[in-house]
Structures are given as C-alpha cells and as structure tokens.
Amino acid sequence: MSGTPAVPDQAGTAVSDGSPAASAQVGAASSDVGEVPPERAGTGAPDRSTVRMALVVGGLVLAVLLGFGLGRLNAGTGGTGLGGSAGGTTLTPDHTHPAGTAAHEHASVAGVDQGAAAEPGGLSVSSGGYTLVPLGTEFPAGRPEQLRFQVRDAQRRPVTRFAVVHDKPMHVIVVRRDLTGYQHLHPTMTPDGIWSVPMTLAQPGVWRAYADFTVVADNGGQSAVTLGVDLVVPGAYQPRPLPAPATSTTVDGFTVGYQGSPQAGVTVPLTFRIDGPDGGAALERYLGAYGHLVALREGDLGYLHVHPEPELVDGQVKFWLTIPNPGRYRLYLDFQVATKVHTAELTLTIP
Known part of the structure; x- marks a missing residue:
C-alpha cells in the first residue's frame, strides 16, 4: 500500500493507510480544516478534526489486527483441505490423508477416504498423469x-x-x-518398473485387472491411484447371473454377515461379523488390517477398495463405506483365520 494517495472521507477528512506518504497527505489535508475557534482556545477540549483523526487511526489499527487474526486462522487450516498437503502427502479430492492410515476408501485418483461425490476408480488405463501398460492381455x-x-x-x-x-x-x-473369479494379488517389481505375478484365469471371457497403488513423487508427496485394464481369455463365454442381494453368506465353513444400510452418496458404517462352526472366529491381521473390502459396480465395474477401523469393534470389522450411485454392487470381504485368507462375496443393491 506504500505510496497510495490518501482519500478524503465523505466529510472531507483524509484517511491514511499507515504508509509515510499517505500520512504526509493526511497532515496537509488536516491543515486545511481551519484554526481552532476562539471560544474553544485554551480550554483543552479537542477540536472536531482531532476527534476524527483519532477515530480513523483507531479503525486502521483494528482492521490490521482483524486481518492478522484471519490470516493466522486460514494458515492453520489450509494445509489439511482438499488439494493441500499434510505430512508430505499429496491431498486429492478423494484421498485426504497419508496413505495407509485409519479407515479409508480408494476410488479414482482413493484411496482413501471418499467424499459423497467420489466416483469409483479403475474405469480407465490412465488417470492423474499415470498410465497402466500391460505387457500382454491374452491369457x-x-x-x-x-x-x-x-x-x-x-x-x-x-x-x-x-x-x-x-x-x-x-x-x-x-x-x-x-463379477466371478475374484482374486487379490500382490506382484513384485524389477528395478526397471516391471511388475509381475502368477495368475490363473479359470474361465473364458473378458476379465478386469485393477492396479491399486500410491506413487511417491520426487518431493516426497504421495498420490493414490487406481487404474484398470481388460484381459481376454479366448473361448466360449457363459456369463453367470449375479446372485440375489443378501446381508449374510457362508464361505469355507464361516458365516459372514454385515449390519448397516448403505445409501447412494452417503458415508455409512458397515460392520461385518465372522463366525466359525463354534462361534466367533479368531480373526488375524491380513495386510495390516482385520479385513479388506472391495466393492465393484455391475455394468462398468467401477472399483471401491475400503479399509476398516484399525481395531475390532466388539469383535467385528467396521468399515466406512461411500456408495456413489444407485445400482447393484458385488462386495468381496477378505479376512484371515489361522494364517489362511478367505473371501466372502455378497450382492448389494442401492435403490
């Protein structure tokens, strides 16, 4: 603001922004107001121009203090909003925390925790500046x-x-x-960035492969990305109908059921209970958590990968799930008991 001319107020009194040039103009303008009336001379009572000047200066000081306080408030919150960063982690609209911490959901460029407007990921081979390049698509x-x-x-x-x-x-x-033949794989990488993993595709048809990962940039920032590509198994394709919606199922002698009411565009808790033949199963951590939940949307196979609360809640696995749109979804819950991983599958319909 230095060098900005002082501007007279509506009563003709110049207002200063605090800079030396403006203060000089205020002094010159004040001298034009006139001398103190004789009847007030020597009484010690301030004239009208002096009162105005005191009010102007006081207002400027108050404005400076308010601006400083608001600036501190914004500085304290800006680093954790969407598009900012915290702890060296790149924050995107659908992944607003350091990767791998707390319950969260991955969708498009996941994640992680998803807002109500987040779309499923894995719908494209390219997203967020990254591209999935398969070195073979026929199996x-x-x-x-x-x-x-x-x-x-x-x-x-x-x-x-x-x-x-x-x-x-x-x-x-x-x-x-x-939506049959679900597999959760973990490939290894060579120094030149080629990932590989053995895989068996049991039946002919078109398959979808999703790569769910978090890239580390040169500055240490992290971006969660999910990319997808189609794979082909030649032969006669006989699709299976999607099973009817249900809140419980059995797999490998375990009964798996969930409580909760998923809704389109709303983040809601979904709590899974796993029981063995003799009661509650002794769940073990698998990949650092007591369960992993993948939801795939029928039709375009939009992808959601959800991680649970870090600890069991009353012996159950608790997720926070955001279903972005109405439709039918297939849920795949991975859990581990006695060092063996099991996968329970359920159909979910969102009206």
Missing part, C-alpha cells in the same frame, strides 16, 4: 501365466517409487466381467 483358460505390467508417468517414463500401503506397494484385483 489361456485354467493355466497359470504371469501378469506383467508397468506404471508410466505423463512423460512415458516407468514409475519405480511406490509407498507401502497396507504392507504392500501394489495391490492387484482381478475379476471376470460377470
């Missing part, structure tokens, strides 16, 4: 083959720096387009 039915791929940045360079999130730097989900 034989029923025989193990290596799934191999790279993640490349916007300059087509292989990405080689990934954060370890839930014990692994890369999570790969594979499912056929009729």
Whole structure:
C-alpha cells in the first residue's frame, strides 16, 4: 500500500493507510480544516478534526489486527483441505490423508477416504498423469501365466517409487466381467518398473485387472491411484447371473454377515461379523488390517477398495463405506483365520 494517495472521507477528512506518504497527505489535508475557534482556545477540549483523526487511526489499527487474526486462522487450516498437503502427502479430492492410515476408501485418483461425490476408480488405463501398460492381455483358460505390467508417468517414463500401503506397494484385483473369479494379488517389481505375478484365469471371457497403488513423487508427496485394464481369455463365454442381494453368506465353513444400510452418496458404517462352526472366529491381521473390502459396480465395474477401523469393534470389522450411485454392487470381504485368507462375496443393491 506504500505510496497510495490518501482519500478524503465523505466529510472531507483524509484517511491514511499507515504508509509515510499517505500520512504526509493526511497532515496537509488536516491543515486545511481551519484554526481552532476562539471560544474553544485554551480550554483543552479537542477540536472536531482531532476527534476524527483519532477515530480513523483507531479503525486502521483494528482492521490490521482483524486481518492478522484471519490470516493466522486460514494458515492453520489450509494445509489439511482438499488439494493441500499434510505430512508430505499429496491431498486429492478423494484421498485426504497419508496413505495407509485409519479407515479409508480408494476410488479414482482413493484411496482413501471418499467424499459423497467420489466416483469409483479403475474405469480407465490412465488417470492423474499415470498410465497402466500391460505387457500382454491374452491369457489361456485354467493355466497359470504371469501378469506383467508397468506404471508410466505423463512423460512415458516407468514409475519405480511406490509407498507401502497396507504392507504392500501394489495391490492387484482381478475379476471376470460377470463379477466371478475374484482374486487379490500382490506382484513384485524389477528395478526397471516391471511388475509381475502368477495368475490363473479359470474361465473364458473378458476379465478386469485393477492396479491399486500410491506413487511417491520426487518431493516426497504421495498420490493414490487406481487404474484398470481388460484381459481376454479366448473361448466360449457363459456369463453367470449375479446372485440375489443378501446381508449374510457362508464361505469355507464361516458365516459372514454385515449390519448397516448403505445409501447412494452417503458415508455409512458397515460392520461385518465372522463366525466359525463354534462361534466367533479368531480373526488375524491380513495386510495390516482385520479385513479388506472391495466393492465393484455391475455394468462398468467401477472399483471401491475400503479399509476398516484399525481395531475390532466388539469383535467385528467396521468399515466406512461411500456408495456413489444407485445400482447393484458385488462386495468381496477378505479376512484371515489361522494364517489362511478367505473371501466372502455378497450382492448389494442401492435403490
């Protein structure tokens, strides 16, 4: 504001912004007001111009103090809002915390914790400046083959720096387009950024592979990304109908059920109870948590990967789930008992 001319107020009194140039103009303007009337001379009572000047100066001081306070308030909150950063973590609209901490959900560029407007991820091979490049998309039915791929940045360079999130730097989900044959895999990476993992696709058809990962930038910032690509198994494709909606199912002798009422566009708790033949199952941590929940949307196979509260709640696994749109979803819950991982599958309909 230095050098800004003083501006007279409506009564003709100049107002200063506090700079030396403006203060000089205030003094000159004040001298034009006139001398103190004889009847007030020597009485010690301040004239009208002096009162005005005191009010102006007091107002300027108050404005400065208010501006400083608001600036401190904004500085204290700006680093944790969307698009800011906290603890070196890049914050995107759908991943607003350091990767791998607390209950959260991954969707498009996850995650992590998702807002009500977040869309499922995995719908494209490219997102957020990163591209999934498979080194082969055709696989034989029923025989193990290596799934191999790279993640490349916007300059087509292989990405080689990934954060370890839930014990692994890369999570790969594979499912056929009729939502059968679900697999949760963890590939390994060579120094040149090529990921590989053995995989068996049991039946002919079109399959969807999702790469769920968190990239570490040169400045240490982290970006959670989910990319997807189609894989083909030649042969006669016989799709299976999606099972009817249910809140409980059985798998490998375990009964798995959930409580909660998912709604479109609302984040709600979903609590899973796992019982064995003799009662409550002794759940073990798998990939750093007591359960992992994947939800896939029927039709376009939009992807949500949800992680639970860090501890059991009354012996149950508690998630916070945001379903973005109405439709039918297939839920896949991974849990571990006696060192073995099991997957329970349920159909969910959101009206």
